[in-house]
Amino acid sequence: MASRFDIRRQTGFTTIAMICFFALYLPIVTLVVYAFNAGSSIAIWEGVSLRWFYQAWNNDQVVDASIRSLQIASVAATIATIVATMAALATTRTKPYPGLGFKYAFINQPLMVPEIVTAVALLIFFSRIKIWTGYSGLGYLMAAHTAFCIPFAYLPIRARLENMDLSLEIAAADLYATPWKAFRRVTFPLLWPGILAGLMLAFVISLDDVVITEFVKSGGQDTLPTYMLGQFRRVITPEINAISTVFLLISILIVTVFFFISRKKDQE
Amino acid sequence: MPSHAPCADNRVGTGSALKSGHKNGVIVPEQPGKSAIEVRGVRKVFGTGESQVAALDTVSVSIRENEFFTLLGPSGCGKTTLLRLIAGFDFPSAGEILLYGQDIAPLPPFKRPVNTVFQNYALFPHMTVAENIGFGLEMLGKPKAEVKARVAEMLKLVKMEALSNRRTSQISGGQQQRVALARALAPQPKVLLLDEPLSALDFKLRKEMQIELKRLQHETGITFIFVTHDQEEALTMSDRIAVMSSGKILQVGTPWDIYDKPAERFVADFIGETNFLTAAISGMGNGKARATLKSGATIDATVAEGFQPKDNATVVVRPEHAKLTNGKGDLSGTVENIVYFGTDTHIHVRLDSSEAFTVRQQNTRSAGCGFERGDKVGISIGNDAAQVLRD
Numbered sequence: 261m262a263s264r265f266d267i268r269r270q271t272g273f274t275t276i277a278m279i280c281f282f283a284l285y286l287p288i289v290t291l292v293v294y295a296f297n298a299g300s301s302i303a304i305w306e307g308v309s310l311r312w313f314y315q316a317w318n319n320d321q322v323v324d325a326s327i328r329s330l331q332i333a334s335v336a337a338t339i340a341t342i343v344a345t346m347a348a349l350a351t352t353r354t355k356p357y358p359g360l361g362f363k364y365a366f367i368n369q370p371l372m373v374p375e376i377v378t379a380v381a382l383l384i385f386f387s388r389i390k391i392w393t394g395y396s397g398l399g400y401l402m403a404a405h406t407a408f409c410i411p412f413a414y415l416p417i418r419a420r421l422e423n424m425d426l427s428l429e430i431a432a433a434d435l436y437a438t439p440w441k442a443f444r445r446v447t448f449p450l451l452w453p454g455i456l457a458g459l460m461l462a463f464v465i466s467l468d469d470v471v472i473t474e475f476v477k478s479g480g481q482d483t484l485p486t487y488m489l490g491q492f493r494r495v496i497t498p499e500i501n502a503i504s505t506v507f508l509l510i511s512i513l514i515v516t517v518f519f520f521i522s523r524k525k526d527q528e
Numbered sequence: 529m530p531s532h533a534p535c536a537d538n539r540v541g542t543g544s545a546l547k548s549g550h551k552n553g554v555i556v557p558e559q560p561g562k563s564a565i566e567v568r569g570v571r572k573v574f575g576t577g578e579s580q581v582a583a584l585d586t587v588s589v590s591i592r593e594n595e596f597f598t599l600l601g602p603s604g605c606g607k608t609t610l611l612r613l614i615a616g617f618d619f620p621s622a623g624e625i626l627l628y629g630q631d632i633a634p635l636p637p638f639k640r641p642v643n644t645v646f647q648n649y650a651l652f653p654h655m656t657v658a659e660n661i662g663f664g665l666e667m668l669g670k671p672k673a674e675v676k677a678r679v680a681e682m683l684k685l686v687k688m689e690a691l692s693n694r695r696t697s698q699i700s701g702g703q704q705q706r707v708a709l710a711r712a713l714a715p716q717p718k719v720l721l722l723d724e725p726l727s728a729l730d731f732k733l734r735k736e737m738q739i740e741l742k743r744l745q746h747e748t749g750i751t752f753i754f755v756t757h758d759q760e761e762a763l764t765m766s767d768r769i770a771v772m773s774s775g776k777i778l779q780v781g782t783p784w785d786i787y788d789k790p791a792e793r794f795v796a797d798f799i800g801e802t803n804f805l806t807a808a809i810s811g812m813g814n815g816k817a818r819a820t821l822k823s824g825a826t827i828d829a830t831v832a833e834g835f836q837p838k839d840n841a842t843v844v845v846r847p848e849h850a851k852l853t854n855g856k857g858d859l860s861g862t863v864e865n866i867v868y869f870g871t872d873t874h875i876h877v878r879l880d881s882s883e884a885f886t887v888r889q890q891n892t893r894s895a896g897c898g899f900e901r902g903d904k905v906g907i908s909i910g911n912d913a914a915q916v917l918r919d
Binding site: 425428430431432434435436437438442445446449 | 663
């Protein structure tokens with residue numbers, strides 16, 4: 261079929277694709293390569309070494325920040341996914357009514373309001389609560405992360421629910437399943453890949469957040485990204501590259517694991 | 529009905545044959561059996577205020593035990609709405625739905641001993657064929673051994689034993705149809721509802737499944753309520769048919785009643801091909817009357833129930849119940865068109881009264897239909913061939 265129009269065979273198309281590819285990945289490749297630099301510059305190559313990985317591993321601040329990041333992300337992603345699942349069920353399993361569109365917007369608020377605005381708002385709001393309660397633990401960061409993770413968890417779950425054949429739930433009811441049993445045996449198993457996608461997405465988004473965390477955190481509550489940002493203000497060593505590389509690997513791992521789980525589900 | 533008794537045995541025998549002890553070759557007259565479902569004055573209104581639409585307009589019908597009952601009508605006539613009300617997926621705005629005397633209209637679907645075969649089958653994609661079939665029994669809390677035995681029985685009934693561990697996405701449309709049937713039959717419902725279940729199948733498979741459905745109904749003895757817009761399907765499968773239009777049931781009867789004695793123009797027109805003639809009615813009595821046609825000829829006719837005497841009544845004659853002659857008949861006209869159909873030939877005649885009339889004539893191999901376009905012909909209408917409509 262040589263005569264047929266095929267966009268992949270148009271001149272220049274490959275070049276454009278290559279440029280896009282390099283623009284996306286070249287910086288990341290550079291970052292990863294210099295993580296293995298033996299020297300202490302992030303620009304001058306002095307040979308291969310794992311020195312910066314060792315240093316990062318033995319840096320208590322890095323370890324602390326990593327653990328804190330994982331704690332916050334785990335709690336925030338879990339709560340956000342539960343809330344998002346309930347919200348998605350409530351917004352897709354009812355007849356459309358006036359105000360439903362407003363509810364979608366309401367749930368997706370963190371996607372629309374500029375992050376810096378939310379950050380400032382939370383800073384002021386939480387400082388009030390801090391004065392009233394005297395509590396200044398990780399709870400604030402967890403609450404803030406939960407809030408902005410909800411729409412990210414909500415989107416894949418809602419998409420999955422909307423694509424689900426409604427007659428399946430009706431069929432379950434027809435076959436003597438009470439609403440709860442129908443949910444447990446039919447809706448939930450079919451929704452599971454969506455929930456998992458929401459959870460992964462929320463986890464990665466929380467792990468990655470800088471702006472809101474920077475504003476909300478109290479002293480000594482650095483997460484990995486805010487710690488790295490702090491380092492940039494001082495001296496920059498390939499330690500940052502090493503941390504970023506590990507960070508990247510974890511993200512890729514999560515996405516890959518999810519990809520295989522969801523593919524297996526879809527094949528069933 | 530009595531005039532067609534010889535054909536009745538293959539119809540009446542289904543389902544009820546199991547219990548009434550069908551005697552070989554002996555025609556059992558149709559007994560007005562117990563009502564399985566009784567719909568009383570049911571209305572269903574959608575929307576509010578000005579945009580209100582009555583999907584069902586005060587419908588009453590009684591469906592007998594072990595009957596293959598069909599709701600027939602064009603899309604939007606309310607047949608699926610009525611089915612959904614019986615299943616419990618919707619609730620009536622007014623009226624009662626009795627299942628063996630008990631009003632089930634307010635009950636949720638999972639409390640009704642009624643199961644549905646869905647138009648798109650609605651099989652659970654995350655379960656195997658066997659798990660799908662066992663789902664209803666499991667939900668009823670039956671012991672595992674009983675569920676297993678019943679599932680095996682059902683798999684055998686629909687000839688799906690070999691595929692019991694397949695996912696429902698790994699089997700063909702016809703097989704999915706069988707699984708949907710088995711799943712709905714497994715909990716032994718009092719009534720099985722079928723919502724156009726054959727519409728997704730191709731022609732040949734549909735014919736096969738029609739026979740299969742009749743067999744299943746016969747073997748299980750369960751009351752089937754079947755929804756379709758396909759008049760041929762309704763005629764071949766049903767014990768009785770309810771013809772619906774615009775939220776109303778126009779006529780309920782056996783396929784012969786519906787075909788030969790349509791009560792209204794819509795029924796006559798929707799099912800098969802028909803000739804409509806205008807006539808003056810006289811000598812009414814005992815469900816019969818004399819109809820004087822525009823040609824001046826007077827023929828015997830049966831009269832639809834609820835007919836009110838009026839000047840210009842409508843008389844219907846099926847094309848195969850009239851005969852074309854070279855001489856004088858009850859009607860006269862000119863041949864306009866001749867259409868060959870293989871088994872028969874349709875001859876379109878323009879009557880002298882300017883009405884159109886079609887005659888269907890059986891074909892033979894040796895001779896043509898014997899008429900040509902432009903021929904002046906007579907049409908004789910057989911005894912007991914005409915029916916006076918009530919509208």
